[in-house]
Amino acid sequence: MRLAVGVAALTLLISGCASSGALTTRDEVIRKILPSTVQLRCDREGGVRRSASGVVVASDVATRRSWIVTARHFLEPATTQQIHLTAPGRKDRTNVVVVASSPDADVALLVAEGIVLPAANLKEIAKLGDDVWVLAFPWGRRLTVVAGVVSQISADAGDDAFEGPARMVDASVSYGASGGGVFDARTGELIGIVESYRTARVSTTPPQPTPPQVFEVPVPGETTLVSSSAIARLMKSSDVPAEAPK
Numbered sequence: 481m482r483l484a485v486g487v488a489a490l491t492l493l494i495s496g497c498a499s500s501g502a503l504t505t506r507d508e509v510i511r512k513i514l515p516s517t518v519q520l521r522c523d524r525e526g527g528v529r530r531s532a533s534g535v536v537v538a539s540d541v542a543t544r545r546s547w548i549v550t551a552r553h554f555l556e557p558a559t560t561q562q563i564h565l566t567a568p569g570r571k572d573r574t575n576v577v578v579v580a581s582s583p584d585a586d587v588a589l590l591v592a593e594g595i596v597l598p599a600a601n602l603k604e605i606a607k608l609g610d611d612v613w614v615l616a617f618p619w620g621r622r623l624t625v626v627a628g629v630v631s632q633i634s635a636d637a638g639d640d641a642f643e644g645p646a647r648m649v650d651a652s653v654s655y656g657a658s659g660g661g662v663f664d665a666r667t668g669e670l671i672g673i674v675e676s677y678r679t680a681r682v683s684t685t686p687p688q689p690t691p692p693q694v695f696e697v698p699v700p701g702e703t704t705l706v707s708s709s710a711i712a713r714l715m716k717s718s719d720v721p722a723e724a725p726k
Contacts, residue, residue, distance in 0.1 A: 509613070509663075509665060509667070509668040512668040513600060513615060513661065513668045514615070515567070515569075516535055516536045516599060516600040516661065516670075517661055518533070518534045518565045518567050518597070519531065519533060519534075519565060519566045519567075519617040519623070520532045520534045520548075520550055520563060520590075520659065521563070521566075521620065522562065522564075523562045524561040530554060531619075531620030532550050532617075532658045532659045533550065533616040533617050533656065533659045533661070533673075533674070534549060534550035534565065534590070534659045534660075534673075535548065535549055535659070535660075535661035535670060536548050536600060537549050537599055537600060537602070537670070538599050538720050539596045539598070539599045540596070541596050544594050544596055545593055546591070546595055546599070547579075547591050547592075547599075547715070548590045548591070548592065549587055549588065549673060549711050550587070550658070550673065551658035551673065551674065553658065554588070554658055555588055562575065563578070563590065564576060567595075567597055568623055574592045574593075576590040577591060579591050580718040582713070585706050585710035586675045586676075587706045587710055587711055589718055589720065600661060600669070601668075601669045602669065602711060602712055603664055603669035603671050603708060604645060604671075604709045605643055606630045606645070607630065607642060608630055608631070608632075608633060608641075610646075611629055611664075611665035611666065612628050612630060612649055612662050612671065613626070613663045614626045614649065614651045614657070614661070614662050614703070615660055615661050615663065616657035616661075617656050617657070617660070618653065618655065618656045618657050619655055619656045620656045621656070626653065628651025628652075628703075629649065630648075630649055631648045631649055632646075633646060634647040634707060645708070646671045646672050646708075647705060648702065648703060648705065649662055649705065651703055653674055658675070658676070659673050660673060660674045662705055671707070671708050672707045672711070673706050
């Protein structure tokens with residue numbers, strides 16, 4: 481009986497240590513990816529303002545530059561605009577300029593002068609069910625961290641791929657999250673950025689004669705990504721090394 485109790489106590493102790501270790505690992509991963517996450521805002525002609533999220537993918541101490549990726553549609557349609565970023569823990573704003581955009585993927589590359597931010601490492605292969613963290617600034621407000629899993633892999637039509645470039649996650653996002661980083665929860669590596677999310681039209685039925693109002697509500701679990709493979713291709717074509725000096 482005493483032996484059984486001792487084994488049970490040892491099992492609980494080991495479980496407790498494992499849980500504690502997992503929490504520490506999660507904390508370390510989040511602390512690792514936070515500095516690579518930035519908020520983007522642009523002021524466009526006519527007084528129009530827009531916001532999005534972005535991820536630092538390369539930096540160079542010698543030239544004091546940082547390269548950031550975000551969703552290309554944030555910058556469209558092309559017009560005169562001023563873009564700036566803010567990073568967690570920093571109150572100052574830094575101007576950024578667009579240096580390249582992909583012709584076949586919803587991703588653009590920007591550069592910030594005079595600032596060196598930690599860059600995320602890319603992970604081009606993901607697996608169905610992999611845990612992820614999505615870091616973004618919904619509605620142009622405070623940073624949020626949302627958990628999810630990889631729910632779809634990019635594959636040729638008719639193929640049921642188990643691993644490859646990530647195409648979809650089940651984490652729910654909203655306006656302003658476009659360009660936000662989707663990170664592997666175990667390693668903190670970047671598997672993609674938020675491209676879009678599916679919405680459903682919901683209408684209200686107020687008392688007459690007030691006309692009904694229609695809202696676009698995000699559908700949970702259908703967030704599409706631009707994979708890190710597409711990001712790597714854009715960086716390579718723009719002469720930005722995948723592992724720039726930090």
